[in-house]
Amino acid sequence: MNDAQEAVRLDATDPLPTLRDAFHIPPAPGGTYAEAAYFAGNSLGLQPKSAARWVTEELEDWSRLAVAAHTKGRRPWVDYHELAREPYARLVGALPHEVVAMNSLTVNLHLMMATFYRPSGDRTRIVIEDSAFPSDSYAVRSQAVHHGLDPRRTVVRLRPREGEEHLRTEDVIDYLEREGWHVALLLLGGVNYLTGQLMDMPAITKAGRAAGAVVGWDLAHAAGNVPLRLHDWDVDFAAWCSYKYLNSGPGAVAGCFVHERHGRDAALPRLSGWWGTDPATRFEMRPEISPPASADAWQVSNPPILALAPVLASLEIFDRVGMDALRAKSERLTGYLAARLEGVRGLELLTPADPAMRGCQLSIRVPDAAGVVERLAATAGVIADAREPDVVRLAPAPLYCTFEDCHRAGAALRATLDVQPHG
CATH class of the missing domain: 3.90.1150.10 (Aspartate Aminotransferase, domain 1)
Incomplete structure (x- = not known):
């Protein structure tokens, strides 16, 4: 043979x-x-055949019901993002109230950092990997500037050892044990976009939290690629896009995880918007926000239905397998x-x-x-x-x-x- x-x-x-x-x-x-023999799913996943049906049904409801589709559609738009909650939770190893489908990846990282990057005293550093995706580099540098800090001093880029291509877990942990008292935020890619290295997320998260840092993960190349246990690993927050391994279409609605201990903390600062208030009182149009005790509190705007529909089509496949x-x-x-x-x-x-x-x-x-x-x-x-x-x-x-x-x-x-x- x-x-x-x-x-x-x-x-x-x-x-x-x-x-x-x-x-x-x-x-x-x-x-x-x-x-084609298609090996570019780490850039853009292929289109599920069911995606067209999901989108078409929303277009039909829009044409048939107009604004009434928010409450009377076959999948009412007013809480449409709820349809992604449990599938996303299963996908990333979270409790349902710890995840939300919203925005794009880098927007979600900024929303997370608005809450969780709180530089103070000697604890100001943001630690990323040297080969982080450029958007992450731009985001963390801009966050440092936003806080009046010099990104050349504030952003630490961890490099592999001389002659090596990958960050060793022990080197990340050693840095955190030596310098962790300076670190406000550790933000690494779960799977590195360039080398394909899968980081030891449980061990690194444990070391980061032991050092007193907030630990977040960019899961752009990990969600839908490797099993995740974000709740059990005690991750503070994570964000991912859905157009790569999740096959949800170019620029599709992304996902976000916030550990429930933070979801319960109403005192945390957030950049807020209409969809981040309690849905039970949302349409009372109050001027003061009343955030729910969940990841939904970080939502800003109502979800784009036509962009979220293909995400649901894809998650249906992941749930099945x-x-x-x-x-x-x-x-x-x-x-x-x-x-x-x-x-x-x-x-x-x-x-x-x-x-x-x-x-x-x-x-x-x-x-x-x-x-x-x-x-x-x-x-x-x-x-x-x-x-x-x-x-x-x-x-x-x-x-x-x-x-x-x-x-x-x-x-x-x-x-x-x-x-x-x-x-």
Whole structure:
């Protein structure tokens, strides 16, 4: 049995059959295949076929009921965000009242920092990873400036050891034990967008809170990718987008987690708006806010219904499958793809080799990353993405990627780089 036949066999016998038929798979942009092998779900997930129905139903209610759809629609808009509450709670390991669907990721981070970044005395620092996504860097720097602080002194960027690509958990903890009395906020990415490293969130959260810091997580590349237990880990807050692994569409409504101990604290400062008041009295139009004892207290505006509908379509799929089953398949697919890349000259794997330290993303360093991505698409219909100058990212998302896709990507990379295996 050759490698291609083995990939077909693995797809046929995997404990979790692919849900590829539940998604619109784009046509292959090149090569002899009809469908693309899509490895860019860490940038934009594929469209669930059910998303159109969810959106169309809201458009129909809008045309049929107009303003009355807020209370008389098939899914009334006035509390539409409630439909995402329990699925989101299951997805990130939270209690239902600890999560809310709202805004976009960076907006939510700013709303969280408006509450939880309270620099005082010697405790002013914000700690992020040096390879944080640029939006996070911009956000924390602007928060420092907003408080009258110099971001060059206030924002600490943790770097891997010399010659290494990943932050070691013990180095993060060591910094917190030595310098934690200066740290007001620790804000790291649960899965690093560039390298695909999965951080030890429970251990780092414990160390951050022991140091007296507030601990928040950017879960843009973790939500829908790896199992999370935010409540049990005692995380203070977290935020995530929903257009990557959650397949909810470009710019889709994001999600936010606030631990219940904070939700119960009415004295916490917040940037408030209409939807952050108690829904029981919201339409009494009082000038004073009465926040509920939940993550809803951080809402500002009513949810955009047409943008939230695809989120619900996607969460329906995640609820049906479950994150533990998806994680197990992710490890099988990512491990298989990693094996296909072994021995390729001119290719350096940046993502940790240990499956427990990565999600479903492999980042590789190659010369001319953008050119490699273009050739993969043109010659084999393999869609990946590049991060300049030399990183190609491939994400075998387990909902719709297959072992056959992984075999195809490995063969295409070998051919594209025009190299031979060692030996």
